[in-house]
Amino acid sequence: MTNLLVTIVELNVVRQDEILIAIRNAKQEIYRVIGASNAKQFQNAVEELEDLGLTNELEETDRAANGYDAIFSLTE
16 A cells, blocks of 8 residues: 555545546445556556556457546455
């Protein structure tokens, strides 16, 4: 988790970041959003989330969905 520095801020502040990562809960609802200001921060966050056992739903696509560059959830 060293690369995933988390600061709690309002959603409108996070949405100002260039790259957005969503995290789904067990009900498949997006309940957390992580912002990254550059590709390196994004890649670090992706690696940390994958290390936690989460899967990126958009890994096989080359475009964003619903404004998110990655959407993570638990693998079933």
